[in-house]
Amino acid sequence: MSNSNPIGFFDSGVGGTSVWKEVVQLLPHENTIYLADSAHAPYGRKPQEEITKLCIKNTEYLINRGCKLIAIPCNTATTNSIAYLREHYEVPFIGIEPAIKPAALNSKTGKIGILATQGTLSSELFNRTQKAFTKDVNTIEIVGTGIVELIEAGKKDSEEMRNLLVGITEPFMISGIDYLVLGCSHYPYIKNMLQELLPSRVKIIDSGAAVARQTLHILKEFHLLNQQEILGTHELYSNRNTTVLDVLTSKIQNREVHFLDF
Numbered sequence: 001m002s003n004s005n006p007i008g009f010f011d012s013g014v015g016g017t018s019v020w021k022e023v024v025q026l027l028p029h030e031n032t033i034y035l036a037d038s039a040h041a042p043y044g045r046k047p048q049e050e051i052t053k054l055c056i057k058n059t060e061y062l063i064n065r066g067c068k069l070i071a072i073p074c075n076t077a078t079t080n081s082i083a084y085l086r087e088h089y090e091v092p093f094i095g096i097e098p099a100i101k102p103a104a105l106n107s108k109t110g111k112i113g114i115l116a117t118q119g120t121l122s123s124e125l126f127n128r129t130q131k132a133f134t135k136d137v138n139t140i141e142i143v144g145t146g147i148v149e150l151i152e153a154g155k156k157d158s159e160e161m162r163n164l165l166v167g168i169t170e171p172f173m174i175s176g177i178d179y180l181v182l183g184c185s186h187y188p189y190i191k192n193m194l195q196e197l198l199p200s201r202v203k204i205i206d207s208g209a210a211v212a213r214q215t216l217h218i219l220k221e222f223h224l225l226n227q228q229e230i231l232g233t234h235e236l237y238s239n240r241n242t243t244v245l246d247v248l249t250s251k252i253q254n255r256e257v258h259f260l261d262f
């Protein structure tokens with residue numbers, strides 16, 4: 001395995017690019033390949049077995065492309081399938097989980113909100129983490145039904161999204177939370193709208209920067225950091241419409257967006 005081999009990423013769609021951007025920013029010399037499995041989004045309403053099958057397909061594509069490490073910037077895929085993947089493939093994996101711990105540790109009201117997909121909230125891994133870190137706080141968990149579909153359709157800033165979020169945030173409004181954990185990689189794209197709708201005391205946190213730090217840590221541990229001094233190159237693939245993927249990643253240098261039937 002050469003250090004200049006790419007880091008592979010996959011998500012149920014375009015949402016994981018919010019995390020991919022954090023990695024590219026922290027590790028500008030790394031080459032990357034990103035798979036947006038938008039044709040099968042959302043993963044969040046699928047049974048675990050089906051999510052794992054999709055994760056296997058994505059993983060095998062990235063391994064065949066020579067990826068030295070695979071990051072899964074998808075909470076639903078991580079919480080349902082990363083254990084299986086780690087057991088069956090040698091390549092190191094990095095997953096993403098809702099940032100419950102910092103929210104619970106820093107909450108002053110003792111109430112934190114978690115916004116995630118049904119698949120994440122019902123997973124064993126999420127429930128284990130939740131139990132471990134929320135002994136002294138109340139958690140208000142809400143499924144973000146419909147949010148992923150609108151983001152995938154390029155409607156993250158639409159009136160339709162605002163109306164949807166008014167309903168979704170209502171339980172957070174009345175419960176007195178002071179932290180909202182975004183437990184889905186698509187949701188950083190609606191962070192500003194959520195912040196406008198919620199009281200200003202509510203801090204909204206996601207796990208993107210933590211995933212980037214963990215990627216650096218694992219690359220160092222496996223002696224896989226790319227030593228090249230030029231900027232990395234990035235190939236992004238969607239198996240649906242490439243426009244949204246293109247728009248969301250347009251500020252990153254050296255990237256190409258392609259359609260791929262996978």
Ligand code: DGL
Nearest residue numbers: 012042043044075076185
């Ligand atoms: N972006 C994914 C996550 O972080 C999944 C959203 C979905 O496909 O339901 O959970």
